[in-house]
Amino acid sequence: MKTETASATLAGTSSGPRSTADETSRSGALPDSICVGAAADIPEGGRRIVAVGKISIGVFNVGGRWYALRNFCPHWGAELCRGRLTGTNAPAARTGEYNWGQVGTILRCPWHGWEFSLESGRAVFDERLKVRTYPVTLRDGELWIELRSKGGAQETE
Amino acid sequence: MTTTTTMNPSLTTAASIPTIDADVHVRWQADEDILPYLSATWHERWLRAPGGHTPAGLVVRPMYYDPDAAAYSAAMQGPGTVGAAAFPHPDVLARDWLEAHNLAAAVISCYDSPLIATYGDVDYPVEVARAVNRWITDRFLEADARLFGSITVATQHVEEAVREIHRAARHPRMVQVLLPAGARMPYGHAHFRPIFKAAAECGLAVAIVSGTEGMGTSNPPTPSGWPGTMAEMRVARTSVFTAHLTSLVTSGAFVDFPELTVLGMGTGVAWLPPYLWRFDKNWKALRSECPWLRELPSEVVGRHFRFGSGAITPVDPPGEFWRLLRSVSGSRLVIHASGAPRWDAQDPGSSFVLSSAPAALQAWIRSEGALAACPRMRIEQNQATLCGAGTSGSR
Numbered sequence: 161m162k163t164e165t166a167s168a169t170l171a172g173t174s175s176g177p178r179s180t181a182d183e184t185s186r187s188g189a190l191p192d193s194i195c196v197g198a199a200a201d202i203p204e205g206g207r208r209i210v211a212v213g214k215i216s217i218g219v220f221n222v223g224g225r226w227y228a229l230r231n232f233c234p235h236w237g238a239e240l241c242r243g244r245l246t247g248t249n250a251p252a253a254r255t256g257e258y259n260w261g262q263v264g265t266i267l268r269c270p271w272h273g274w275e276f277s278l279e280s281g282r283a284v285f286d287e288r289l290k291v292r293t294y295p296v297t298l299r300d301g302e303l304w305i306e307l308r309s310k311g312g313a314q315e316t317e
Numbered sequence: 318m319t320t321t322t323t324m325n326p327s328l329t330t331a332a333s334i335p336t337i338d339a340d341v342h343v344r345w346q347a348d349e350d351i352l353p354y355l356s357a358t359w360h361e362r363w364l365r366a367p368g369g370h371t372p373a374g375l376v377v378r379p380m381y382y383d384p385d386a387a388a389y390s391a392a393m394q395g396p397g398t399v400g401a402a403a404f405p406h407p408d409v410l411a412r413d414w415l416e417a418h419n420l421a422a423a424v425i426s427c428y429d430s431p432l433i434a435t436y437g438d439v440d441y442p443v444e445v446a447r448a449v450n451r452w453i454t455d456r457f458l459e460a461d462a463r464l465f466g467s468i469t470v471a472t473q474h475v476e477e478a479v480r481e482i483h484r485a486a487r488h489p490r491m492v493q494v495l496l497p498a499g500a501r502m503p504y505g506h507a508h509f510r511p512i513f514k515a516a517a518e519c520g521l522a523v524a525i526v527s528g529t530e531g532m533g534t535s536n537p538p539t540p541s542g543w544p545g546t547m548a549e550m551r552v553a554r555t556s557v558f559t560a561h562l563t564s565l566v567t568s569g570a571f572v573d574f575p576e577l578t579v580l581g582m583g584t585g586v587a588w589l590p591p592y593l594w595r596f597d598k599n600w601k602a603l604r605s606e607c608p609w610l611r612e613l614p615s616e617v618v619g620r621h622f623r624f625g626s627g628a629i630t631p632v633d634p635p636g637e638f639w640r641l642l643r644s645v646s647g648s649r650l651v652i653h654a655s656g657a658p659r660w661d662a663q664d665p666g667s668s669f670v671l672s673s674a675p676a677a678l679q680a681w682i683r684s685e686g687a688l689a690a691c692p693r694m695r696i697e698q699n700q701a702t703l704c705g706a707g708t709s710g711s712r
């Protein structure tokens with residue numbers, strides 16, 4: 161799988177992401193939302209990593225659904241969004257019981273393999289551990305990450 | 318860090334807490350003592366093998382020089398038994414150990430019987446296991462109600478082992494199944510699961526005993542191969558028990574048997590906390606391979622494993638030892654178990670663990686831990702009389 165990385169500046173340019181609040185971004189705070197480009201440029205199964213100020217966010221297209229997560233593993237700070245998308249065996253009540261699920265929406269950290277749900281950002285081994293997720297909206301064929309509101313995936317139109 | 322070496326105040330009150338010794342070794346006086354329990358087919362083999370118990374069949378055993386071997390046999394000749402390998406008679410055990418140290422009860426085992434699980438053949442160890450269990454029941458359990466027994470099994474034949482556990486457990490003071498640390502596979506393997514199931518069904522603990530690593534058909538005492546000296550082996554073989562522990566936890570033995578306790582005897586414990594740090598860390602990434610393991614491995618170990626105090630090395634200052642244990646799964650990992658009458662057995666008065674343990678842990682280490690691990694074991698708090706679990710004692 162190929163990961164695209166967009167070099168991002170807060171001020172909108174023709175090549176980098178455009179933001180909705182250029183004045184606040186100049187003062188160091190994050191804009192309300194940021195455009196990561198045309199939805200058509202990220203095929204199903206694809207992803208793009210964008211820098212937003214000092215942070216980095218990964219945007220994923222899984223089966224036509226869009227997800228955005230902080231590109232930072234809460235364990236040791238690896239670039240989580242460069243990890244492999246896979247499934248997992250759900251916690252089981254009995255030995256020998258394997259319930260393979262969440263196929264394609266489990267992100268495994270490339271460093272030590274912690275599993276995170278793309279949907280919720282939560283670690284599978286401990287739900288209290290969470291990576292920040294962001295809603296993704298589609299406006300006129302462009303993908304926007306909503307930086308202010310919390311939340312996970314959003315359907316395409 | 319400063320440490321104080323004042324008298325542990327808990328020791329003054331400890332005398333009122335009944336103390337159980339969870340590891341005391343017994344053995345027959347003469348090889349002929351076992352004959353009534355063995356079918357005639359095996360008499361010659363039993364008697365011709367030196368000591369009646371020499372591994373037969375496939376023998377793989379490096380001949381380590383043991384500089385103290387002569388000392389054990391000399392001690393065994395003398396009038397006392399402390400320093401010998403095992404107590405030969407219940408009266409001697411009572412006089413030299415229980416009464417000498419004001420012990421309320423002892424869990425006894427035939428110290429070298431787990432070795433039979435490392436024999437290359439099958440039928441003979443199956444018979445010997447049954448014989449040893451019947452002998453220990455008649456000779457010791459029936460003689461003294463303060464004694465609780467361990468069931469030897471031949472793991473080569475799992476069905477027979479299960480049958481023997483159910484048979485031997487008809488005696489209400491049989492409280493645990495004894496397995497040798499030296500084995501062909503880690504004990505979490507499906508091959509052994511029926512043995513653990515039988516133990517759980519009967520309310521028995523499972524004690525894994527160090528000392529057979531590398532013997533008979535078991536794997537070498539380290540995963541890197543054979544140590545060169547006794548000194549090297551005694552230290553390095555800890556990894557064998559570690560493998561069993563890890564295997565039992567990941568394979569979900571305690572998901573299958575939530576009441577089961579596994580005891581490590583002669584394994585030490587100070588190595589455990591750092592190992593669990595690593596186990597916990599890896600579980601976070603690899604839990605999908607054992608999805609039934611739904612909590613940190615250290616929590617499972619803290620609930621289901623107990624370690625005999627006998628092989629625990631004194632740490633200076635002792636507070637560091639207890640701090641280490643607390644760092645991972647509480648301090649309820651240790652129970653008093655001396656390994657008597659071995660030359661290095663610690664009676665309650667000289668035990669590093671008991672003399673350094675915090676007051677709040679004294680009752681746990683002295684008796685509550687063993688009672689919780691072996692649910693069949695009962696002691697009457699206010700008198701010296703002991704009784705077994707309420708099940709029928711018919712044999």
Ligand code: FES
Nearest residue numbers: 233235236269272
């Ligand atoms: S940095 Fe992500 S699992 Fe360690």
